[in-house]
Amino acid sequence: MKSYREELWFQTPSRRDYVNITRKVEECLKKSGIREGLCLVNAMHITASVYINDAESGLIHDYDQWLEKLAPHEPTSQYRHNRTGEDNGDAHLKRQIMGREVVVAVTSGELDFGPWEQIFYGEFDGRRQKRVLVKIIGE
Numbered sequence: 491m492k493s494y495r496e497e498l499w500f501q502t503p504s505r506r507d508y509v510n511i512t513r514k515v516e517e518c519l520k521k522s523g524i525r526e527g528l529c530l531v532n533a534m535h536i537t538a539s540v541y542i543n544d545a546e547s548g549l550i551h552d553y554d555q556w557l558e559k560l561a562p563h564e565p566t567s568q569y570r571h572n573r574t575g576e577d578n579g580d581a582h583l584k585r586q587i588m589g590r591e592v593v594v595a596v597t598s599g600e601l602d603f604g605p606w607e608q609i610f611y612g613e614f615d616g617r618r619q620k621r622v623l624v625k626i627i628g629e
């Protein structure tokens with residue numbers, strides 16, 4: 491069995507952002523040389539997510555509004571976590587609901603997506619360097 495590991499780095503200019511990383515994961519798969527197997531993609535930080543959904547700008551806006559309704563950033567004093575001196579209590583909750591990782595089947599050297607599936611990095615406490623792990627195993 492072959493395995494391949496790569497870290498992708500991100501620094502988003504805003505606190506929250508949604509970055510389509512499908513092409514970057516496909517580049518990892520090409521470098522791996524793996525034709526049949528599994529591809530794991532996970533956020534390495536507890537205030538960011540990796541998820542799969544449609545690359546449609548209206549939907550991305552809807553996600554952001556929905557998450558901000560569920561866990562508004564302000565007032566930061568509403569989160570007990572922020573008593574530690576941080577201001578990212580909301581970002582931990584947003585990460586939880588959008589998920590930590592995705593696993594995509596690798597078939598004939600391609601990511602075996604359903605219709606419209608794209609991989610996104612969801613950032614909820616950005617403006618600093620953060621990482622995503624790509625691990626691919628197979629033959």
Ligand code: ZN
Pocket residue numbers: 571576578579582
């Ligand atoms: Zn925190």
